[in-house]
Amino acid sequence: MKEDCIFCKIANGLIPARKLYEDDDFCVILDLGPATKGHALILPKEHYRDICELEETVAAKVLPLAGKIGKAMKKGLGCHGFNLVQNNGEAAGQTVLHFHMHVIPRYENGPRIVAWEPGTVSEKEAEKIVEAVRAEL
Numbered sequence: 001m002k003e004d005c006i007f008c009k010i011a012n013g014l015i016p017a018r019k020l021y022e023d024d025d026f027c028v029i030l031d032l033g034p035a036t037k038g039h040a041l042i043l044p045k046e047h048y049r050d051i052c053e054l055e056e057t058v059a060a061k062v063l064p065l066a067g068k069i070g071k072a073m074k075k076g077l078g079c080h081g082f083n084l085v086q087n088n089g090e091a092a093g094q095t096v097l098h099f100h101m102h103v104i105p106r107y108e109n110g111p112r113i114v115a116w117e118p119g120t121v122s123e124k125e126a127e128k129i130v131e132a133v134r135a136e137l
């Protein structure tokens, strides 16, 4: 646990939050500033800054849990779909530097979120991008 981390404190029960689910590895809470009704956050109990630090054994449990929560939201809240959003780094909009996965219920005619305007990329640029990333894998 990291002393000054609010999500460490919440996930380990030191600060109260609205809990949807808990097991040995995770705590799932309602987001305080929900994008839509039911917006939840999956928090590992251990501190990892972002997905690059996340242990693979913990990472392997995140998607099954997100699916379980989303499925329960569809049944319990009547949402029609849900988005999984996971920000890594301040440039990507991460404001709390403890890994978390957003599970955001979506309703028909609800607000448009998690969207971008499609851009363009030249053949040459795409080739360079592929080379640059592949070299680091």
Ligand code: AMP
Residues within 6 Å of the ligand: 006, 017, 029, 030, 031, 032, 033, 034, 041, 086, 087, 093, 094, 095, 096, 097
């Ligand atoms: P991110 O921008 O991906 O780092 O998301 C951080 C999220 O945490 C935001 O959606 C906040 O509304 C939410 N948040 C921050 N503090 C709390 C808290 N104490 N309890 C619940 N949600 C929180």
Ligand code: ZN
Residues within 6 Å of the ligand: 001, 002, 005, 006, 007, 008, 009, 046, 047, 048, 097, 098
């Ligand atoms: Zn933490």
